[in-house]
Amino acid sequence: MTQSVITEAPPAGADIPVAANNPRLRWILLAAGLVAALALPWFVYPPVAMDIVALALFAIAVDILLGYTGLLSFGHAAFWGSSAYVTGLIATHYGVPFPVAVAGGAVFAMILALPIGYVSVRRSGIYFAMVTLAFAQMVYFIGYQWSDLTGGENGLQGVPRSFFGLEPVETESFYFYYAALPILLFGMWAAWRIVHSPFGRVLVSIRDNTPRARALGYDVDKYKAVAFVLSAGLTGLAGGVFAISHGFVALTELHWTTSGDVVLMTVLGGIGTLWGGVVGAFLNVTLADYLASSGFHGIDLITGSVFILVVLLFRRGVWGTVRHRWHVRRLRRASQRRR
Amino acid sequence: MSAVLQYAVQGLAAGSFYALAALGLAVIFGVLGVVNFAHGAFYMLGAVATAVLLDTLDLPLWWSLLVVPVLMFGFGVVVERLLVQWLLRLDPLYNLLLTFGLTLVLVELVKQRYGVSGLPYRLPGGLRGRVDLAGVVLPRYQLFVLLFSVAVCVLVWLVMTRTRIGMIVRAATEKPELARALGINVGRWVTPVFGFGVALAGLAGVLAAPFRAITAEMGNNFAIILFAVVVIGGLGSIVGAVVAGFLVGLVEAFGQAYAPTFAQILIFVLMALVILIRPAGLFGRQEATA
Numbered sequence: 001m002t003q004s005v006i007t008e009a010p011p012a013g014a015d016i017p018v019a020a021n022n023p024r025l026r027w028i029l030l031a032a033g034l035v036a037a038l039a040l041p042w043f044v045y046p047p048v049a050m051d052i053v054a055l056a057l058f059a060i061a062v063d064i065l066l067g068y069t070g071l072l073s074f075g076h077a078a079f080w081g082s083s084a085y086v087t088g089l090i091a092t093h094y095g096v097p098f099p100v101a102v103a104g105g106a107v108f109a110m111i112l113a114l115p116i117g118y119v120s121v122r123r124s125g126i127y128f129a130m131v132t133l134a135f136a137q138m139v140y141f142i143g144y145q146w147s148d149l150t151g152g153e154n155g156l157q158g159v160p161r162s163f164f165g166l167e168p169v170e171t172e173s174f175y176f177y178y179a180a181l182p183i184l185l186f187g188m189w190a191a192w193r194i195v196h197s198p199f200g201r202v203l204v205s206i207r208d209n210t211p212r213a214r215a216l217g218y219d220v221d222k223y224k225a226v227a228f229v230l231s232a233g234l235t236g237l238a239g240g241v242f243a244i245s246h247g248f249v250a251l252t253e254l255h256w257t258t259s260g261d262v263v264l265m266t267v268l269g270g271i272g273t274l275w276g277g278v279v280g281a282f283l284n285v286t287l288a289d290y291l292a293s294s295g296f297h298g299i300d301l302i303t304g305s306v307f308i309l310v311v312l313l314f315r316r317g318v319w320g321t322v323r324h325r326w327h328v329r330r331l332r333r334a335s336q337r338r339r
Numbered sequence: 340m341s342a343v344l345q346y347a348v349q350g351l352a353a354g355s356f357y358a359l360a361a362l363g364l365a366v367i368f369g370v371l372g373v374v375n376f377a378h379g380a381f382y383m384l385g386a387v388a389t390a391v392l393l394d395t396l397d398l399p400l401w402w403s404l405l406v407v408p409v410l411m412f413g414f415g416v417v418v419e420r421l422l423v424q425w426l427l428r429l430d431p432l433y434n435l436l437l438t439f440g441l442t443l444v445l446v447e448l449v450k451q452r453y454g455v456s457g458l459p460y461r462l463p464g465g466l467r468g469r470v471d472l473a474g475v476v477l478p479r480y481q482l483f484v485l486l487f488s489v490a491v492c493v494l495v496w497l498v499m500t501r502t503r504i505g506m507i508v509r510a511a512t513e514k515p516e517l518a519r520a521l522g523i524n525v526g527r528w529v530t531p532v533f534g535f536g537v538a539l540a541g542l543a544g545v546l547a548a549p550f551r552a553i554t555a556e557m558g559n560n561f562a563i564i565l566f567a568v569v570v571i572g573g574l575g576s577i578v579g580a581v582v583a584g585f586l587v588g589l590v591e592a593f594g595q596a597y598a599p600t601f602a603q604i605l606i607f608v609l610m611a612l613v614i615l616i617r618p619a620g621l622f623g624r625q626e627a628t629a
Contacts, residue, residue, distance in 0.1 A: 072432050119611050122618050126374050126431045127574065130566040131614065137563045138607035145600050256563060260439050267436065300447040307440025311433050312425055 033278070037181060044286075046173040050180065050245040052285045054238045057187045059265040059277030061234035066263070067272030068195050069227045070207030071121075074129045074259050075136030076235050078116065079109040081254030082139060083236030084243035085150055088159040091244060097163050102183060102240030109236025110229050112139070117228035121221050124210070133256060140254040156249040173245070180241045187237040192274060194230055203227055257300075264307050270317025279318045344475045346596045347589065352481035352550070354588020355488030356382075356543045360561070361568045361580035362495060363539030368574055369512035370525075370532040372431050373423060376438035379562025380445040381537050385411055385544020386553045387449055390458040400463050400549065404487075407545045408538040415537025419530050427529070442562070449555040457552040466549075484546050491542065492581050499577065508532060512575070560603075567610040573623020583621060 040049040058080060065071040087105030091098060116135045123131055143150045150156060161170050168175040194200050205213045206220055214220050243249045252258060265284045269276025284303075291299055310317070316324055364378050375381075388407045392398040398406065422441065426433045466480045499505035510518040511525040518525050544558075551557060568587050572579030587606055594602030613620060 072435070074435075119614050122614055123570075126435060127570065129432065129435055130374065130570055131610070133563055134567045134570065134607050134610055137560070138604050141603040145604075256559070257443070260443070263436065264440075298447045298451055300443040301451075304440040304443030304445075304447065307443065308422065308437055311437045311440065312422070315429075315433065 029275070033275075034185075037185065038178075041174055041177045045289075046177045047245060048285060048289050050173065050177050051242065052282050053181065053184045054242040054245065055262070055265060055285060056278040056281035057184045057191075057238040058235055058262050059269060059281050060188055060191045060274050061231045061238065062262050063266045063271065063274060063277050064191055064194060064203075064231045064234070065227060066266055067276075068200060068207065069203045069224060071124070071224060071228070072129045072263070073120075073132045073228070073231070074256070074263065075116070075132030075134070075139075076232070076262055077254050077256060077258035078132075078136035078139040079113060079232040079235040080239035080242075080258060080262070081143065081249075081251075082112055083109040083239035084249045084253045085143065085156060087240035087243045088156045088249045089149070091159050091162065092156070095160065095162055098161055098180070098244045099163075099183060102237060102244065105240035105243070106233050106236030109239070110233040113229045113232030114225075117225045117232070121224040121228060133259065136254070136259055137256060140251075140256070143251060143254045150249075150251070153251055155251055156243075159243055159247050159249065161244055161247065176245065180245065183237060183241055187234045188274070190230075191234055194227075195274065199223070199226075260307075261303065264303060264310070266317075267315075268306065268310050268317055270320030270323070273317070273319040273323060276317050276319035283318070341475045342596075345477060346592045348477050348481050348485065350589035350592025351585055352484045352588070353591055354585035355484055356547050356561075356584075357565060357568050357587050358492060358581045358584030359488050359543040359546070360540045361565055361572065361584045362492060362577060363536035363543075364565055364569055365572075365574065365577050365580035366508070366539075367533055367536035368569070369577070370508060371423070371427060371434075371529055373427070373434040373438070373533075374431060374566075374574075375536065376435055376562060377418075377441045377445065378438075378536075378540050378565055379558030379560075380442045381411060381415070381540035381558070382544040382547070382561055383449065383555065383558030384414070384445065385541030386548040386551070386557060387453065387458065387544075387555075388541070389545045389548040390460045390553050391453075393460065394458075400466070400545070403545050403548075404542070408542045411541030412534040412538040414541075415534035416530055418537070419533040423533065424529070442558075446555050446559065453555065455554065455556075457554045460548045460553060462549045480549060484550065488543075488546065491539075495539075496577075504528075564606060567606050569620075570610055571613045571620060573620025576620065576622035579620055579622030 037053060040052065044052070058076070062073060062076050065073050083102075083105035085105075086108040087098075087101045090096060090101040090104045094101075116132070120128055120131045120135065144152060147153075161176060163169040163176075163179055166175075166179075169179045170176075195203070202213065202218055202223055205216075206218070206223060210220055213223075239253065242253075261284070265280035266277055267280070268283060269278065269280025287302070288299055291302060296302075314321070360378060360382055364375060367373055367375050385407050388410060389400070389403040392403055392406065393400075418441070422437055423434055426437060462480055466483055468479050469476050470479050470482065497505075499509060507518070507523055507525075508528060510521075510523060511528060515525055547557075564587065568583045569580055571587065572581075572583030587609070590605050590609055591602055594605040598605070617623075
């Protein structure tokens with residue numbers, strides 16, 4: 001076997017967060033992120049801005065499993081898409097304010113994740129990816145066949161955007177962005193709480209050394225299943241907002257390419273870094289938007305190539321690289337001071 | 340009774356595509372530890388190549404059965420040398436992601452070149468029509484596909500169990516370290532084995548060409564069902580891949596006959612049941628870790 005010329009991937013747990021021992025930097029980052037989120041629709045077409053933030057939460061939810069539990073789910077389209085459909089159906093049939101519909105979608109995604117998670121966590125690594133992919137395909141076929149409810153290939157048309165009769169939010173996507181942003185920010189905050197909680201530390205220990213975690217008395221499968229369901233719930237929040245924002249739900253949301261795209265965003269941004277999901281979603285959506293507006297067909301060509309290049313040459317991802325550089329610089333400074 | 344037999348042959352014919360391709364997937368996984376997401380795309384390329392060869396060179400199916408797998412072997416070798424080999428030492432998830440990206444690129448390229456509507460393919464005269472076997476009327480081509488792929492599977496099995504190459508590949512699959520310690524150059528077999536697995540996927544594509552709509556998308560769902568097949572059969576197991584391939588074909592055919600709405604869903608229900616009852620798959624061994 002030929003020796004790899006590419007540097008080895010960083011061991012999953014070796015990276016130390018930029019702000020780990022630097023609370024002031026963490027607050028600066030959070031404040032900057034919040035300002036960016038609030039300013040985004042001033043610079044980007046508001047529906048696109050909404051896509052970025054929704055997909056950022058989607059990527060973060062996937063990263064809870066991939067980066068913090070060591071499980072690559074290749075089937076998260078099932079939760080994203082099913083929540084989009086359920087949100088759309090609730091909004092269409094009951095006319096409730098959209099946050100209620102989104103909450104319903106997220107709850108449905110978590111209920112769906114219970115059996116899928118229960119079965120899937122019995123296999124790990126590569127098997128987990130294949131099994132989740134297969135289950136997501138099953139959900140796709142259900143959505144495809146049950147066309148009375150989902151509209152089949154035509155999708156779910158005309159999802160209303162109801163918000164306590166507030167005219168601007170209901171009609172203008174600029175104001176809708178600010179009405180929906182708190183839901184997504186809540187999801188991100190929840191993700192941050194999950195990975196930094198004692199529960200999250202157990203997940204990391206499962207990722208790094210499953211047999212030891214088991215030997216210490218943790219019910220590994222239960223922890224994995226709970227992480228899976230939580231991740232599905234956050235994915236559901238994002239998918240629901242996405243559905244309301246677009247006003248319709250396409251069958252594509254359940255398709256396996258959706259599962260793949262979000263993994264790409266996560267890897268591109270940097271696995272095991274919550275900020276990476278935001279960066280990955282931003283890059284992916286703006287690139288897709290730019291290509292679509294310049295009349296380029298065949299976005300998959302670009303997506304696929306980026307996937308190959310990132311996996312071959314850039315496995316730390318954007319945020320992971322930043323974090324690594326920062327860490328190396330800090331270590332170097334510390335060693336100089338000691339001298 | 341006759342209807343049941345017809346569905347059975349139809350299912351086994353469809354299952355032989357799964358069996359051949361899953362065999363390739365299992366061999367690649369065994370020796371390289373790579374789950375090849377692009378296997379469905381390679382199957383699609385095999386079918387497209389068959390249609391294009393007939394269209395441009397007037398190459399009949401008989402020749403395609405030989406030429407296309409050879410071409411696909413070459414393509415597989417290029418893919419392994421160019422892309423897959425760099426990630427062999429890392430977590431297998433990276434190669435899953437790499438081959439996923441490759442799938443997107445290959446499907447899109449075919450779509451751009453040949454459009455989204457299907458390519459036409461007509462059967463050679465000798466394989467058209469039906470045969471009457473003791474009162475049961477069966478399509479001739481389905482019988483041919485079934486017999487041909489069983490022959491290929493048996494051939495592969497003989498190579499794996501009776502020859503030195505097969506012994507080395509099996510040793511490399513089961514205990515790579517021990518095989519190396521005994522002086523076998525396992526690394527030398529990595530590239531040809533990858534090419535061989537890709538060739539099998541291509542062969543399944545050739546057989547499917549007269550049977551299925553030839554489109555850029557034809558491999559997408561196929562790849563996912565293949566994953567279900569190898570999970571059912573046990574990913575490390577070569578026999579398991581073949582048996583599960585035929586089994587899934589049968590489930591699909593009978594599902595389509597008696598409960599068309601649930602035909603596709605049944606396969607995944609079967610997979611879930613296997614995982615619950617026998618997590619390692621029907622013929623698999625328990626995973627070493629976790």
